[in-house]
Amino acid sequence: MKKIYLDTVSTTRPDPAVIKTYEDLLEKTYVNSDALYDDGVTLYNLQEDARKRVASLLGVSAEEVIFTSGASEANSLAIKGCAWAHPEKKHLITSIYEHSSVYGAASQLERLGWKVTYLRPDKEGKIAPQAVREALRPDTVLVSIMFVNNELGSINDVKTIAEIVKKESHACFHCDITQALGKIPVDLTNIDLASFSAHKIHGLKGSGALIRRRHVPLEPLVSGGQQEGGLRGGTSNAPLNIVLAKTLRLALEQQPQEEAHDRRLKEVLLQELQEIPEVTVNSPADGIANLVSLSTPVKSEVLLNALNKSGIMVSSRSTCGSRKNEPSRVLTSMGIDDERAIRVSFDRENTEEEILLFTKSLKEIIKKYG
Amino acid sequence: MDNVIYDYIVIRYGELSTKGRNRKDFINCLHANIRRVLKPFPALTYEKFYDGMYIHLNGEEYQAVAEKLKKVFGYAYFAGAIRVPSDLDAIKEAAYKIALSRPYKTFKVNAHRNDKSFPMTSDTINRSVAGHLLANTELKVNVHEPDLMLYIFVKKDATYVMDEKVQGPKGYPVGINHKALLMISGGIDSPVAGYVTMKRGMRLECVHFASQPYTSEQALDKVKELLRILSEYQGEIILHVIPFTELQMQIYRHADESYAITLLRRMMYRIADRIAKKRNILTIVNGESVGQVASQTLESMSVIGSVCDTMILRPLCMADKLEIIDQAVKIGTYETSILPYEDCCTIFAPKNPVTKPKAEKCERYEARFDYEKLIEECLANDEIVHISFDDKKDTEELF
Numbered sequence: 161m162k163k164i165y166l167d168t169v170s171t172t173r174p175d176p177a178v179i180k181t182y183e184d185l186l187e188k189t190y191v192n193s194d195a196l197y198d199d200g201v202t203l204y205n206l207q208e209d210a211r212k213r214v215a216s217l218l219g220v221s222a223e224e225v226i227f228t229s230g231a232s233e234a235n236s237l238a239i240k241g242c243a244w245a246h247p248e249k250k251h252l253i254t255s256i257y258e259h260s261s262v263y264g265a266a267s268q269l270e271r272l273g274w275k276v277t278y279l280r281p282d283k284e285g286k287i288a289p290q291a292v293r294e295a296l297r298p299d300t301v302l303v304s305i306m307f308v309n310n311e312l313g314s315i316n317d318v319k320t321i322a323e324i325v326k327k328e329s330h331a332c333f334h335c336d337i338t339q340a341l342g343k344i345p346v347d348l349t350n351i352d353l354a355s356f357s358a359h360k361i362h363g364l365k366g367s368g369a370l371i372r373r374r375h376v377p378l379e380p381l382v383s384g385g386q387q388e389g390g391l392r393g394g395t396s397n398a399p400l401n402i403v404l405a406k407t408l409r410l411a412l413e414q415q416p417q418e419e420a421h422d423r424r425l426k427e428v429l430l431q432e433l434q435e436i437p438e439v440t441v442n443s444p445a446d447g448i449a450n451l452v453s454l455s456t457p458v459k460s461e462v463l464l465n466a467l468n469k470s471g472i473m474v475s476s477r478s479t480c481g482s483r484k485n486e487p488s489r490v491l492t493s494m495g496i497d498d499e500r501a502i503r504v505s506f507d508r509e510n511t512e513e514e515i516l517l518f519t520k521s522l523k524e525i526i527k528k529y530g
Numbered sequence: 531m532d533n534v535i536y537d538y539i540v541i542r543y544g545e546l547s548t549k550g551r552n553r554k555d556f557i558n559c560l561h562a563n564i565r566r567v568l569k570p571f572p573a574l575t576y577e578k579f580y581d582g583m584y585i586h587l588n589g590e591e592y593q594a595v596a597e598k599l600k601k602v603f604g605y606a607y608f609a610g611a612i613r614v615p616s617d618l619d620a621i622k623e624a625a626y627k628i629a630l631s632r633p634y635k636t637f638k639v640n641a642h643r644n645d646k647s648f649p650m651t652s653d654t655i656n657r658s659v660a661g662h663l664l665a666n667t668e669l670k671v672n673v674h675e676p677d678l679m680l681y682i683f684v685k686k687d688a689t690y691v692m693d694e695k696v697q698g699p700k701g702y703p704v705g706i707n708h709k710a711l712l713m714i715s716g717g718i719d720s721p722v723a724g725y726v727t728m729k730r731g732m733r734l735e736c737v738h739f740a741s742q743p744y745t746s747e748q749a750l751d752k753v754k755e756l757l758r759i760l761s762e763y764q765g766e767i768i769l770h771v772i773p774f775t776e777l778q779m780q781i782y783r784h785a786d787e788s789y790a791i792t793l794l795r796r797m798m799y800r801i802a803d804r805i806a807k808k809r810n811i812l813t814i815v816n817g818e819s820v821g822q823v824a825s826q827t828l829e830s831m832s833v834i835g836s837v838c839d840t841m842i843l844r845p846l847c848m849a850d851k852l853e854i855i856d857q858a859v860k861i862g863t864y865e866t867s868i869l870p871y872e873d874c875c876t877i878f879a880p881k882n883p884v885t886k887p888k889a890e891k892c893e894r895y896e897a898r899f900d901y902e903k904l905i906e907e908c909l910a911n912d913e914i915v916h917i918s919f920d921d922k923k924d925t926e927e928l929f
Contacts, residue, residue: 181928201748206925213929405929 161471164514169310169339169451169505170475175362178407182364185399193398194387207398210405217408218348218371226370226388227401231338232261233381234355234370235304237391238334239265241378242302242353243274249301249331255279255287257490258306259336266304279305280493284444285314289321293328300331307340311477311490311503313447315344322350332376342411343419343448352376363407367400418508422449428512429504432519438526442496451505453491456522457530460502466525472518475503534592535631536610539599540683540690542582544606544700559731560604560703566765567598584613584690596696601762603729604703609681609692616648616689621655622662624691625680629663631693636672637663641682648684655682702731704764710815710843711806712736713798714753714769715873719817719846721756721863722854726845727815728763735811736767737802739774741874749871754917756863762919770805771913774798774874777904785895787880791825792887793895794875795834800901801908803838813841819854820847824883825875833887 165173193203212222228234239262243252254266256278270276277295279287287305296303303325307318318335325333334353340346342361348354353376358367372378378391385393411418426449433439433454442453456463460476467474477488477498491498504518543560561576561583568574573588574595582605587595592610599608612627614620629637641655650658659682663669669678683690710732714720724734738753750771761767774797781793802814818826825834835842846854858864 185928198747206928209925210929402928409929 163471163473164510164517166472166474166504166506166510166514166518168507168510169360169503171359171365172362172507173509174359174364175407175410177410178363178403181406182399182403185402189399193396203398207396207401210402213405214369214408217405217412218346218354220348220371220373223389224371224373226372226391227396227404228355228368228370228392229366230359230368231259231336231355231357234357234368235259235261235334235336236265237370237378237381238353238355238372239302239304240269240381241391242332242334242376243269244379245377246301249299251275251277251297251300252302252304253277253279253292253295253300253331254304255281255306256493257281257285257309257311258304259310259338262304262306262336263489274301281309281312281314283494285309285312285447285494286444287316287321289317289324292321293324296325296329296331298330300329302332302334303329304334304336306336306338307346308337308343308448309490310339310451311488312453312494313339313443313451315340315446315448318351319347319349326350339448339451341408342415343422343450345415358404358407361407361411363404363411364400366397367404367407369404414508419449421508422506425506425510425512425515426450426452429515429519432516436519436523436526438530439522442491442494442501450507451503453496453501453503455496455500456502456526457500458526459499461499462529463502463522463525466529467518467521470521472521474505474518476501477503534610535627536592536612537587538611538613538690539585539587539592539595539608540582540611540692541585541599541608542606543604556604556703556706559706560602563602563604563703563705563765564599567602567762568595570598571595579685584611586613600696600699602703603699603701603731603763604706605698606700607695607697609695611683611690611692613688613690616645616684616686618650618655618658621682621684621689621691622659624689625659625663625682626666628680628691628693629667629669629678632678634669634678636676637669637678637680638671638673638676639663639680639682641684643684645684645686647686655684699729699763701729704728704731705733707731708813709733709735709809709811710813711802711809711811711840713802713814713816714738714756715817715875716749716753716756716867716871717817717873718858718864718867719819719822719854721760721817721867722857722861723815723817723845724757724760725763725857725861725863727843728760732813732815733764734760734767734815735770735805735809737770737772737805739772739798739801739874741775741778741877742773744775744778744877745872745874748869749873752866752869752871754915755866757917758919758921759861759863759866761917766916766918769915769917771915772801772908773911773913774908777901777908778874780899780901780904781895782878784898788882788884789887789891789895790878790880791875791883792830792834793892795825795830796837796892796896797901797905799834799838799842800905803840804905804909805912806840811840813843814838815843815845817846817854818844819849819851822851824885827885829886830884833889833892836889 191199211225215222215225266276279291308315322333332352335351337354338356341356352373354371359365380391382393387396438457440455488498571590573590575586577584612624614624639656639659641652643652681692710727712724712734714736757767
């Protein structure tokens, strides 16, 4: 049975060019990149070259790039690191529908004595800039709002939110750009902290970065060690960090085509879904092109199992919460019954034919179990 | 988002064209340099005219070509252009395209009619094109501070419509004024001295003194990286790496510590002098600036420079440190220069270096050991390295 992968928001297949470079590096070098003999220095220089390239691709400077194990770690470092660096400021603003690593960091701080305002999305699935403005307080240390929501695909007006935070407060603005990068143009103007993962853009798991503008003080989560400007102790995973540059370059180079391709698939999908009266589309009309959240009369667990039987891989919600028995914060915040919702996501490797096969299966399953 | 629509680049020479009988040499040298930096773009074709040249992009990316051109000395400015037949309707159409290519709000037309057989005067071209833009776009005229200065260059065979003149780094084409030997340490000053030397049309050859293992491989790599940055302006640079440790040790053994740097510098000049003569180089250049450190007082410079009869040029001798730093930042060498590796002047730096050295005293110290033999050894072990801007290619595939 030919499998159909429709869960690209969860992770993507690494680009063959990335795998090749990574394998080469692993084979050629194993020294510690902080060692002072030639091999160590050479590896260090390559890693710093990669850092420069990542920086220039994102329009920041090299010292503002912190390599991490991915967006979850970057989110944790941004939020806790920023709060700990400003112990006198005890208020944070975020939204109820952030990724679990943001939500988790915020609730951890809440337990440690910080006050957190959790904004709710409007009916379009977006966080209103006005709501951010109203929540700002003199002691707000950080505002963290994601660029693109990972379960709905709604795109926040990050430009306006960042501008409000910059101009109307002394708080830092953190943005989880994981689901936006490589999908839509991302401009980091006025964004103090930004996190992303490599594996969502055809890179490797365990790799990502936090962009930290130079004026933002942070406390490390892993202290000791001179790596990453003292913000992340531990021997650098130099080969992984080096290939992040290529991963990001390829993703950004292909972004316009990727977006156009995904938009075409989304149109096909939405058109097909219109033929199934039992299906409601949860994603906003102006959402990201590569993700559609939809609800059916069939319980999502049943639907997932049935699709799985036909070799079609989709998720019912954020994969980072897939083994928990709690309702989805994201969907319930929108008044959507999360027991009946699934998330279909695709990218440049998917075809129209696969979308049609999915909708065909969907129709059959709804007929049978709906 | 800017939408680049040029199919040509027009380069004008400016200062160069005033150079009387040498003009032909200057132009040939400039052309060769332009073609050298644009080698990575094989589709380009070139066409000369009296005061400049046209480069037909033939599909090559304007921005990438422009970045390379900014590293060529010797012309006044260049501009991306749309080439059309010398026909009013075609000119209007090109002007319209350019006006819409960026978010311009105001404009002024500046036509120049080289071809006097063209049936309209410059002024009537201006009015006619402006009228076309006013009627067909939202743009307004502003003759004092326009966003868009639309240049129209009418020639017999074709007309070039341009919006932005990009100033070149000026100076003379590298190679027109013979060669210079740059003494490069790895600090902030010497790369800047090298830059202004190339800008005056001299081709650089460089000498670096390495005292390994007291200085590290990284210190040498840093010098190579600095030269790699500079090599974008002239093409390949030859670097002489002189193993200096033995000579340096002998100086410390035989002279008073306060005179060590003075003697060290005298030895460096002697070696540079020999390299210059051997390589048919007419001048030695370095980054010395009057008063900056003990070895750069007038007394020091005079005692040190007297060992060498090749002409010494010190292009930064009257510049302030901050001016030099500004320029280093501008040419992109600063970040590399400040990497913290020791060079042969900073290892064993004397606590109280002499600021008013006496020539007789230097000679007395130097008489204590056979430095001639050591200099010969240095020259015999001169390691010649060829450095060019594309050297990093071997790791490029990683990214």
